[in-house]
Amino acid sequence: MTDTTALDATIASAPTKPTTKPARPFFSSGPCAKPPGWDAAKLATDSLGRSHRSKIGKARLQDAIDLIRKILKVPDTHRIGIVPASDTGAYEMAMWTMLGARPVTTLAWESFGEGWVTDAVKQLKLDPTVLRADYGHLPDLGAVDWSNDVLFTWNGTTSGVRVPNGDWIADDREGLSFNDATSAVFAYDMPWDKLDVTTFSWQKVLGGEGAHGVIILGPRAVERLETYTPAWPLPKIFRIVSKGTLAEGVFKGETINTPSMLAVEDVIFALEWADGLGGLDGLIARSAANAAALDTIVAGRDWLGHLAADPASRSKTSVCLTVAGSDEAFIKKMAGALEKEGAAYDVAGYRDAPPGLRIWCGATVDAADIEALGPWLDWAYATAKASN
Secondary structure (H helix, E strand, O other): OOHHHHHHHHHHHOOOOOOOOOOOOEOOOOOOOOOOOOOHHHOOOOOOOOOOOOHHHHHHHHHHHHHHHHHHOOOOOOEEEEEEOHHHHHHHHHHHHHOOOOOEEEEEOOHHHHHHHHHHHHHOOOOOEEEEOOOOOOOOHHHOOOOOEEEEEOEEOOOOEEOOOOOOOOOOOOOOEEEEOOOOOOOOOOOHHHOOEEEEEOOOOOOOOOOEEEEEEOHHHHHHHHHOOOOOOOOHHHOOEEOOEEOHHHHHOOOOOOOOHHHHHHHHHHHHHHHHOOOHHHHHHHHHHHHHHHHHHHHOOOOEEEOOOOHHHEOOOEEEEEEOOOOHHHHHHHHHHHHHOOOOEOOEOOOOOOOOEEEEOOOOOOHHHHHHHHHHHHHHHHHHHHHO
16 A cells, blocks of 8 residues: 555545635745745836846846845844855854854754854864754754854754843853844844844745845954955855955845846835835734744644743744654654645654754734634544544
């Protein structure tokens, strides 16, 4: 019997299915759901088929930068650039161009933070101080030595654990703060005076297309770039300094390599949608409402729980859930049944995380769809149990 046939048989013998499905069953934690009302036909197309170096190409890239600044309330002291290779490329650019000037501390409580540890240790060979915590918890933020450069993720996408705020970042820090904010920006208010380097990809909270990263540099990061030269060679896509001076064009729509103008138009649509909600405040409110709706579902079921132990550091975007008595195979059955029914897509937890579910609650999801998901989780749970 094939896996598909077995799943069909299991579903057929499962409890009665709910009658109402989420209208948009897109709960992936990246790429995330498109904004409500999105349609490819609504995208501006004048820049398509044109050079990104053309007047219209550079103008549209600058439009995206300007909208990011407006919605995130980024001060004029900080530069915003669109760079290659998603958040990974943006964060690697920051690490490879700025680290090595002073000691380094890395924080890791899930897989992406652990990836930056690996790069700092094995690739850059910096011998950093590593502060770790298990999935579901934060390391001791009070133990961070701010005479060091400090690398951290604001929101641990694969654990559902975030830093509660920026209070732990020292105002008189000697080192730079390196903030991987890819599933945090557009969902939390960033304390820009405490953030020297911030990176993200717009495929997360905005629901944009992948492959492009954004890097935001504060004055102290720019100073580091212009006064420090790392000991290792830099690939072309990391070079944002020329003859000891910041390449200002990168922060005015002159990208290092060729971007997808279709992806740029797509994110402009999302940014304009966000602007229409009232900007950051509207986005935060939608995400909070989604997380609250999911909290209600979890509270009503003794077999569901939050992987994040402390509500103060629990993500409101990538919400990770525990399922009583589950293992990886059980979660696959639940996720597979939900996908087959078109009730929820991509809700299995990250492969390196403890077995469980992960429900995206960012602003592009509608609270009504989160609410409609609850009965379907009951059904999928019963379905998976029936198959054991």
